[in-house]
Amino acid sequence: MNAGEGLLLRSGLWVWLLLCCGAAPVTAQTLSVPQLLKQQDRWGELADAGARIQLEGRFQSRTAESFRLEQLELIFRHPPTVRLPDRIRRAQRVEVTGGFTRDGSRLFFTVQRLQVGETDEEQLRRRMAEPGNEQPEKLLLLAAEYVPRAEFYEDDVLRQEIQAVRGQAIQRQKQLVRNDPIGLAGLLQSAEQLGVSAETTGQLRFELLALRLKQPGNELQSLLADARRMEGWDDRQRAIPASLQQAFTKNAGAAWAAASPAERRLLQRQLYVQLRLLDLRQQLKTDGSNGLELGRLVRDELPAEVQAAEALEQREVQWQLSRATQLERQELIGVSGLLVRLDRVAEAGQLRSAWLRGQEQRFGLQTLAGQIRTADEYLFVGEEWQDQVARERGVELLKQAWERAAQESPADADGLAQRLKTLGWERLQDRWISSADFLKRPPDDVQRAAREGRVVKGMTAEQVSQTLGRPNRTAKLAAQRVFREFWIYEEAGLVVRLRRNLQRANEVLVVEDVVRDEAARRKQD
Incomplete structure (x- = not known):
């Protein structure tokens, strides 16, 4: 019960007290059904005193000579001179004047005069349109006046009308505070407390968040929490039409008010997207070193914001490129792989190229160790990423290292030659040829036969x-012009015949023929 109703009840009771004491006031206070029910235990006294009562209630039903009011178990009798309108509707206000009378043990209310008025919702609408009631504060007071009636009569229609009045009051107040986030927040709180429609509170919440989005220094986590209370904030499937995005950018509140329910969900998603993007951008480190992770979050949570994701990722790409020379091999593998997964293959190649240039500067090419270490890095990249250019550079550096090692460290030269051989290169007559080209040489080629462990004609001793x-044994045979030696390899079952021209002083022994000697082999066995 509000203060007005308390005052009214006290006035009514004062009238009743006067009546019960035998006084006859000039006018009687009009009572409501709830007030009359509070004094139900005194109805008999009022009947005995012949008290004259004015009562207002809501029409429920009728018979030929009586009617009832809602929420009141009491029959109202009226004489033929007092008539109800034929078209009276349920819930119309009825003001009656009369008093309680007894009929045996039962109490009735005898009507001396009655007046039929509007329903409560009709009355509320009419009063709302009266001059002077257009102020938001007066509309709220007017709505509050009808709340007790709606609750007492459990009238959903009246409740809806009250909410409509409150909604209009809130809308009018909103125009006064539309650019004031503090005022708008207070209005939203009032609207929630008043229980106005979800549409009204939804619009207020949307406009408040859109306004705060433009204000510097706001606590983004709080705004995001509010945004997550709106329907559609996490709808990642539906694309927002360009026209709706433009309307949002121009005037978010007006766009929401003019939108359909489905479009409002999209606008609420767009507002969340803008807040989340701002939040993620603020998390970006000064050097951009967490850009890839933030970009991943954008692609996961806000898949339509491809450009925003790329911008964040680019910041870390630039940072990684700036420190490429500082990466260890495993770090290079990780960062390069991440760039490839993000479909940034070109940047991954740039990263590796920058890393190799850095390694070349780091180890240098002025020393044998520097050449070998730099070659290792190029070969690592060539192997890991099937990079033919890097592999060729690594092989070339190993060849240069072999040239130096052949003069400075023969043992290292042998190791380098063996390594180059595994990479597909052979040293032949002071030059390197690929293993493929080497195998193209004929089988009786001296160099090929030597590499393959075979002896062919033309080899030197x-x-x-x-x-x-x-050999296991040798035999010599000299003639006038030619000197021959026979080298017998019993285990292999071979006899190698070598020849030297005695007339040529500088000529060396050269293989003239190779014969397989099974007898020598059997002898060895």
Whole structure:
């Protein structure tokens, strides 16, 4: 019960007290059904005193000579001179004047005069349109006046009308505070407390968030929490039409008010997107070193914001490129792989190229160790990413290292030659050729046969020794012009015949023929 109703009840009771004491006031206070029910235990006294009562209630039903009011278990009798309108509707206000009378043990209310008025919702609408009631504060007071009636009569229609009045009051107040976030927040709180429609509170919440989005220094996490209370904030599937985005940018509140329910969900999603983007951008480190992670979040949460994701990722790409020379191999693999997964293949290649240039500067090419270490890095990139250019550069550096090692460290030269061989290169007559080209040489080629552990015609004695080792036995045969030696390899079952022209002083022994000697082999066995 509000203060007005309390005052009214006290006035009514004062009238009743006067009546019960036998006084006869000039006018009687009009009572409501709730007030009359509070004094139900005294109705008999009022009947005995013949008290004259004015009562206002809501029509419920009728018979030929009586009627009832809603929420009141009391029959109202009226004489033929007092008539109800034929077209009276349920819930119309009825003001009656009369008093309680007894009929045996039962109490009735005898009507001396009655007046029929509007329903409560009709009355509320009419009063709302009266001059002077257009002020938001007066509209709220007017709505509050009808709340007790709606609750007492459990009238949903009246409740809806009250909410409509409150909604209009809130809308009018909103025009006064539309650019004031504090005022708008207070209005939203009032609207929630008053229980106005979800549409009205939804619009207020949307406009408040859109306004705060433009204000500097706001606590974004709080705004995001509010945004997540709006329907559609997490709808990642539906694209927002360009026209709706333009309307949002121009005037978010007006766009929401003019939108359909489905479009409002999209606008609320757009507002969340803008807040989340601002939040993620504020999380970006000064050097951009967390740009890829933030970009991943954008792609996951806000898939339509591709450009925003790329901008964040680009910041870290630039940072990674700036520190490429500082990366270890595993870091290079990780960052390069991430760039490839993000479909930034070109940047991944740039990163590796920058890293290799850095390694070349780091280790240098002025020393044998520097050449080998730099070659290792190029070969690592060539192997890891199937980078033919890097592989060729690594091989070239190993060849240069072999040239230096051949003069400075023969042991290292042998190791480098073996490594180059595994990479597909052979040293032949002071030059390097690929293994593929080497295998294209004929089978009786001296260099090929030596690499394959075979002895062929044209080899020198030294080459035979390097290929098969020293023979088990030798035999010599000298003639006037030619000197021959027979090298017998019993285990291999071979006899190598070598020849030297005695007339040429500088000529060395050269293989003239190779014969397989099974007898020598059996003898060895």
